[in-house]
Amino acid sequence: MTQITLVVDEELDGLRLDQYLAESVENKSRSYLQKLIQDKRVSLNGKYCKNRHLVKMGDVVEVSLPEPRLLSGKAEAIPLEIIYEDEDLLVVNKPQNMVVHPAAGNETGTLVNALMYHCKGQLSTINGVIRPGIVHRIDKDTSGLLVVARNDVAHQGLAAQLADHTMIRCYEAVALGTIREEKITVNAPIGRHPNQRLKMAVLHEGRPAVTHITVKERFRDHTYITARLETGRTHQIRVHMAYLNHPLLGDERYGGTQKKFNLIGQVLHAKSLGFRHPVTGEEMIFESKLPDSFQKVLITLRAQMGKE
Missing domain, CATH: 3.30.2350.10 (Pseudouridine synthase)
Structure with a gap:
C-alpha cells in the first residue's frame, strides 16, 4: 500500500474533495479516486468525508493507494x-x-x-x-x-x-441509411476521442486508417456492406462508417442505435480471414457464416422490401 499526504494550497482551495484529488494525484481517474473516498481510503484532517466535501487551503489530505x-x-x-x-x-x-x-x-x-x-x-x-x-x-x-x-x-x-498489410481481413455489416456509391475507400486517421475516452474519432493528428467498403445489398433505410481493413485501428470500421454518416446498425456508441431489432451490439461480423502460414508459407483463407442475429436482420430487411 502506498500512502500519499497532500496539503491544499491556494490554487485548489474550494474544490470538491474528488475534484481536488483528480487535480493532485497523477495517473488516476476521477472515478477511481471517488471509489477510494467511498472505501474510506482518503481522510481529510484525520476524518473520512464524502466526495462532495469542499477542501480549504491548509487542509491535510491523506490517501491510501492499494497495491495494483x-x-x-x-x-x-x-x-x-x-x-x-x-x-x-x-x-x-x-x-x-x-x-x-x-x-x-x-x-x-x-x-x-x-x-x-x-x-x-x-x-x-x-x-x-x-x-x-x-x-x-x-x-x-x-x-x-x-x-x-x-x-x-x-x-x-x-x-x-x-x-x-498483407493479411486479409474482411467484415460484413449493416449500416444505417442508403449508400449510393458502389465502392468507397475511407482514408481518415483515427485517434482517441478528445472528450470521451471510451470512443475513437477521426482526428487530423490520429494514426493512419484505411477501410475499403463495397455495397452488397440496399434496403429502404439500410445498406448491407463488406468492409476490408487495410489498417487495424481500434473501432476502425465503426468510426469510419459513423464518419460517413452511416453508422452501423446497433452501434450505440457511434450513433447507430435502433431498438426495434432487439440487438445486443453492432451488426458487424469478421467473415473472411486470409494469411500466409508463418511456418509453412502456405496461403490460407477462411470463411465463417453470419451469426443468427445478423441473418435475422437481413431477413427482416428483405421482407420489408418484399424480397424473399
Missing part, C-alpha cells in the same frame, strides 16, 4: 468454435458478447481464458500473461474470425503480415 492487482488469464472450460488448428496456430470464430482478453471488469469468460484451457497454456508469450497468443483483436460485440499464435515464431510471422 496483477491480472493474469486463468484457464476456463469455455466452448470454442475452432475453424482450423495445427501446432503453430488456430483460427477461432468468436461469438458476439465475448471479450478477447482479460481486463479490469472482465477478468473471466474471455477468449483468452478459453484458449488457455483448450491449448493447455501452449500459446505465444509475446503479448504477456494477459494476452497470450493474441495477434489481433475484435470488439466484444463484434463476432467473427481471429487467428491465434501458439508459439512466438508464429506470432512474429503473423504480426509482420499485419504490419505490412
Whole structure:
C-alpha cells in the first residue's frame, strides 16, 4: 500500500474533495479516486468525508493507494468454435458478447481464458500473461474470425503480415441509411476521442486508417456492406462508417442505435480471414457464416422490401 499526504494550497482551495484529488494525484481517474473516498481510503484532517466535501487551503489530505492487482488469464472450460488448428496456430470464430482478453471488469469468460484451457497454456508469450497468443483483436460485440499464435515464431510471422498489410481481413455489416456509391475507400486517421475516452474519432493528428467498403445489398433505410481493413485501428470500421454518416446498425456508441431489432451490439461480423502460414508459407483463407442475429436482420430487411 502506498500512502500519499497532500496539503491544499491556494490554487485548489474550494474544490470538491474528488475534484481536488483528480487535480493532485497523477495517473488516476476521477472515478477511481471517488471509489477510494467511498472505501474510506482518503481522510481529510484525520476524518473520512464524502466526495462532495469542499477542501480549504491548509487542509491535510491523506490517501491510501492499494497495491495494483496483477491480472493474469486463468484457464476456463469455455466452448470454442475452432475453424482450423495445427501446432503453430488456430483460427477461432468468436461469438458476439465475448471479450478477447482479460481486463479490469472482465477478468473471466474471455477468449483468452478459453484458449488457455483448450491449448493447455501452449500459446505465444509475446503479448504477456494477459494476452497470450493474441495477434489481433475484435470488439466484444463484434463476432467473427481471429487467428491465434501458439508459439512466438508464429506470432512474429503473423504480426509482420499485419504490419505490412498483407493479411486479409474482411467484415460484413449493416449500416444505417442508403449508400449510393458502389465502392468507397475511407482514408481518415483515427485517434482517441478528445472528450470521451471510451470512443475513437477521426482526428487530423490520429494514426493512419484505411477501410475499403463495397455495397452488397440496399434496403429502404439500410445498406448491407463488406468492409476490408487495410489498417487495424481500434473501432476502425465503426468510426469510419459513423464518419460517413452511416453508422452501423446497433452501434450505440457511434450513433447507430435502433431498438426495434432487439440487438445486443453492432451488426458487424469478421467473415473472411486470409494469411500466409508463418511456418509453412502456405496461403490460407477462411470463411465463417453470419451469426443468427445478423441473418435475422437481413431477413427482416428483405421482407420489408418484399424480397424473399
